[in-house]
Every structure is written in C-alpha cells, then in structure tokens.
Amino acid sequence: MKTQSKKSLASKIVAGTLVALVLVGAAAIMGVSEVSEKSSLMSKAFVFFVSAIIVVQVVPGLMLMGAMLKGAFSLASKKSVATVPVHGK
DSSP: OHHHHHHHHHHHHHHHHHHHHHHHHHHHHHHHSOOOTTSOHHHHHHHHHHHHHHHHHHHHHHHHHHHHHHHHHHHHHHHHOOOOOOOOO
C-alpha cells in the first residue's frame, strides 16, 4: 500500500513539475517576443499558445537527450570493467 501511495505522490510531483515548466517556459518565450502593450488579448493569447507549443516540444526532446546520454555513459562504464579469467592456478 505504501509503494502505491509513493508512486502516486511521485507521479503527482512529476506532473506538477512538467506543468510548471511549460507555463514558465511559455511565459519566458512570450516575454522575449515583441508583443506591444497596445495589442489585443487575442494576439497575446496566440503568442502564448505558440510559445507553449515550443516548450512542449523542447521538454520531451531534452528528456530524450538525457536518456540517450545516460545510456551511452552506462554502456561505456560496463565495457571498461572487464574480468579476465585466470587458468592454471
């Protein structure tokens, strides 16, 4: 029972972190763009939507890159540790 509650808590933390990352990233990209103060709400919403799409595409890409690097380094460390059998003693 405890493992299910820990998994549930961990999944909630990961989901919350991803949502926060998307919102902060979209706001950051929107802040960089040149949206004037006199622009309408729809143009600001459009820029926010486009920046959210960019962030949503970048986050899985970074996660995939991290997994690839982790796999490459773990493969290299497995190859470097080799045992040599000694015969005759």
